[in-house]
Amino acid sequence: MLQNLGLLGLFIGCALSATIIPFSSEALLAGALLMDYNKWTVVFVAAIGNTLGGMISYLLGWLCKWEWIEKYMKIERGKLERFHVKVSRYGLCAGLFTWLPFVGDIIAIAMGLIRLNPWIACLLMFIGKLARYIVVAGIFKLI
Numbered sequence: 636m637l638q639n640l641g642l643l644g645l646f647i648g649c650a651l652s653a654t655i656i657p658f659s660s661e662a663l664l665a666g667a668l669l670m671d672y673n674k675w676t677v678v679f680v681a682a683i684g685n686t687l688g689g690m691i692s693y694l695l696g697w698l699c700k701w702e703w704i705e706k707y708m709k710i711e712r713g714k715l716e717r718f719h720v721k722v723s724r725y726g727l728c729a730g731l732f733t734w735l736p737f738v739g740d741i742i743a744i745a746m747g748l749i750r751l752n753p754w755i756a757c758l759l760m761f762i763g764k765l766a767r768y769i770v771v772a773g774i775f776k777l778i
Contacts, residue, residue: 641670641672642667642672642676642677642680644663645663645664645667645677645680645681645684646680646681646683646684646687647684648660648663648684649663649664649680649681649682649684649685649688650684650685650687650688650691651688652685652688653684653685653686653687653688653689653691653692653733653739653740653743653764654688654691654692654740660681660684660685661771663681664677664678664681664768664771664772665771665775667680667681668772668775674772677772678765678768678769678772679765681764681768682761682764682765682768683761685734685764685768686757686760686761686764689733689739689740689743689760689764690743690753690756690757690760692733692740692743692744692747693743693744693746693747693753693756693757693760694747695744695747696743696744696745696746696747696748697747697748697750697753698747701715701748704744704748710741710744714741715741715744715745715748718738718741718742718744718745719745719748719749721745722742722745722746722749722751723749726751728759729742729745729746729751729759730742730743730746730751730755730756730757730758730759730760730762730763731759731760731762731763732763733746733760733763733764734760734763734764734766734767743760
């Protein structure tokens with residue numbers, strides 16, 4: 636599928652993987668790196684797509700009520716409250732860690748819940764996700 640959609644497929648896949656839809660954007664990145672695309676283009680497209688997905692989670696936190704998040708996203712209230720406290724304590728720096736598996740979505744939602752500045756949150760998400768993809772690409776020894 637990625638071959639048919641190319642960089643657009645990478646972008647969409649990385650965006651979806653940063654939402655509550657669980658799958659590996661790293662696998663998509665590795666597949667794209669094995670194609671004839673510019674390595675840096677692949678890394679940036681993946682980071683931008685993944686940041687968009689993170690900002691969708693952030694927006695859900697901003698717009699939704701706690702009860703909705705718990706009910707429809709299946710995130711336990713206690714877990715969300717713990718991340719809410721941590722994000723409140725560490726503020727925008729939490730955006731650097733939205734790339735983490737399993738908890739990155741919760742961090743992004745918590746950032747939205749406490750209404751952190753969306754522009755700075757987006758920038759820090761992008762920096763964290765870009766750094767992760769550079770490391771992943773480096774592991775594949777392609778950059």
